[in-house]
């Protein structure tokens with residue numbers, strides 16, 4: 001094994017991180033009509049900074065008021081009140097020596113159109129996941145195939161939300177390109193059936209992500225981080241491989257590497273699983289195609305898995321362990337015996353029960 005890296009510093013652009021551990025983005029569905037999360041959800045993020053995480057990702061924040069929202073009670077970062085609410089959270093995270101990164105997303109065809117003011121679903125193409133929406137028990141609505149106007153409008157939503165995050169003092173912005181949501185829908189031939197310049201080849205399917213990244217980057221201050229999250233799996237039709245092959249996935253990573261981004265965050269079900277029928281896991285395949293800093297997430301639950309995941313990545317993110325165990329970082333440091341949490345255990349995240 002390489003050096004013991006977990007509790008060593010890492011320089012992410014101009015930010016010196018005190019260790020290699022971050023809180024993965026986690027949607028909590030707690031916002032009121034004002035689009036602001038509940039106070040205990042904010043407190044949860046601050047406490048994770050207090051308890052030693054070096055990066056705090058926000059939940060996926062919805063990028064526009066038309067069609068971006070995929071779940072009830074998601075938050076936005078487009079009004080002064082929303083900005084002010086997040087600003088005090090970011091300050092407290094800073095006081096604990098951690099950095100705060102805002103993740104933003106558009107759900108695309110993973111839509112719950114009724115929770116959007118415009119009651120509209122849009123996506124690269126007019127097709128739906130085959131499975132039903134587990135939360136509504138109904139099929140996902142058939143989306144409108146996005147026009148050029150829609151594409152530009154959605155990009156401006158990403159830009160405006162990034163502006164909100166900058167105004168709130170966030171250290172970074174993450175563009176959510178994973179889990180079968182809008183950007184991922186463009187990347188994947190499973191959902192993208194377009195025949196124009198946004199569909200077909202890897203380059204064409206990548207074009208929308210490129211345009212979002214470029215537009216967002218233009219408005220970011222020099223020292224603001226920009227990260228991109230990617231996965232080969234989606235929340236709906238989970239077993240489908242969203243990229244056809246390792247070569248296709250690595251082609252996307254090569255294109256991402258040419259962008260002005262500061263890290264790629266790879267999301268998996270299990271970080272050590274071999275991917276695309278190769279003998280390499282997702283981090284190893286990603287590393288082969290990029291020199292950018294890499295974050296890895298999925299199935300990291302104790303010291304051994306954290307150390308193993310860091311062999312090929314620079315930073316680890318934890319979802320469920322950091323959600324459910326406030327002392328997780330201390331417990332990892334002490335090499336305490338811990339079990340992996342089941343997905344069901346995380347459902348408490350969506351209730352009004354405050355998490356410790």
Ligand SMILES: Cc1cc2nc3c(=O)[nH]c(=O)nc-3n(C[C@H](O)[C@H](O)[C@H](O)COP(=O)(O)O)c2cc1C
Nearest residue numbers: 024025026027059060297298299318319320346349
């Ligand atoms: C309650 C909950 C909400 C989540 N919300 C998001 C989200 O908003 N954005 C995102 O990229 N991933 C989200 N995820 C996925 C996590 O970031 C992470 O990738 C996943 O939980 C696997 O990591 P783990 O094995 O450490 O839990 C969520 C996971 C959970 C448990």
